[in-house]
Amino acid sequence: MARSAADPWLNGRPPHLPIPEGERLPAVCLLPGDPARVDRAGGVLDDFRLLGQNREFRLGVGHVGGVGVAVCSTGIGGPSTEIALVELARLGVGTVIRTGGMGALAAHIAPGDLCVVTTAAREGGAAACYADPATPARSSTDVSTALRTAAASNGEAPHDIGVLSCDSYYVGEGRPVPGLEARAAARLAAIESRAVDGMDMECETVLVVGAALGLRVGGILVAHASRATDQWLEDYEPAQLRMLRVAATAAAELGRASTETR
Ligand SMILES: O=P(O)(O)O[C@H]1O[C@H](CO)[C@@H](O)[C@H]1O
Numbered sequence: 152m153a154r155s156a157a158d159p160w161l162n163g164r165p166p167h168l169p170i171p172e173g174e175r176l177p178a179v180c181l182l183p184g185d186p187a188r189v190d191r192a193g194g195v196l197d198d199f200r201l202l203g204q205n206r207e208f209r210l211g212v213g214h215v216g217g218v219g220v221a222v223c224s225t226g227i228g229g230p231s232t233e234i235a236l237v238e239l240a241r242l243g244v245g246t247v248i249r250t251g252g253m254g255a256l257a258a259h260i261a262p263g264d265l266c267v268v269t270t271a272a273r274e275g276g277a278a279a280c281y282a283d284p285a286t287p288a289r290s291s292t293d294v295s296t297a298l299r300t301a302a303a304s305n306g307e308a309p310h311d312i313g314v315l316s317c318d319s320y321y322v323g324e325g326r327p328v329p330g331l332e333a334r335a336a337a338r339l340a341a342i343e344s345r346a347v348d349g350m351d352m353e354c355e356t357v358l359v360v361g362a363a364l365g366l367r368v369g370g371i372l373v374a375h376a377s378r379a380t381d382q383w384l385e386d387y388e389p390a391q392l393r394m395l396r397v398a399a400t401a402a403a404e405l406g407r408a409s410t411e412t413r
Pocket residue numbers: 183184185226227228250251252253320351352353
């Protein structure tokens with residue numbers, strides 16, 4: 152059977168995500184940007200199995216308390232994140248939780264702090280294909296609630312935040328690039344005048360595209376850096392593991408509840 156250009160799936164397998172034929176994914180999937188974080192997440196799950204890697208998409212499955220949890224990296228930015236979301240939704244995933252890093256803008260958020268994403272300010276291109284730019288990007292209440300509950304049970308006290316998701320890490324996030332220092336500084340000043348607590352590159356896409364596809368959506372981010380104090384967390388691994396433990400606990404709770412209501 153020939154692949155269709157309009158709908159290039161073959162034998163139930165998508166063109167991008169590396170899923171073996173016949174494999175069924177759990178209802179809830181964690182979405183790190185960095186493919187290396189899939190294996191880190193595997194370290195906090197039971198019976199972790201790597202299903203494969205294609206391009207920036209690294210996919211694995213495991214369990215928490217007997218409940219299945221998938222982990223799929225999205226790569227950096229909106230376009231690859233959109234691909235992951237559409238293919239995961241068609242593979243049966245119903246809830247997605249971004250598990251990423253961010254640069255904190257709010258002075259009260261220190262490097263290493265955990266943050267539950269409630270909203271994302273919209274600037275990206277991929278999400279605009281799915282919902283008019285005026286449509287707010289919001290996390291599903293039950294995902295945010297599950298993340299806060301899971302954080303408390305892991306001894307964490309995350310901040311609730313609004314994040315700006317940006318398609319550019321350097322000048323777009325106000326970082327000086329040779330010859331473009333003034334432009335980057337003006338951009339940073341403009342961002343600082345907005346009511347956002349941090350910057351990442353995928354939350355908007357997860358919230359908007361995921362919601363348009365009918366998924367429950369949310370995110371937990373760890374501050375890798377503070378733009379307010381210009382600090383950068385060099386020993387980043389422990390903070391990522393704390394975030395992943397919270398996300399995995401929440402994913403299992405959401406997955407258990409969705410299995411019970413099926
Ligand atoms: O920590 P992850 O999920 O990789 O995401 C953050 O890190 C990348 C930039 O270094 C961007 O993708 C940003 O959103």
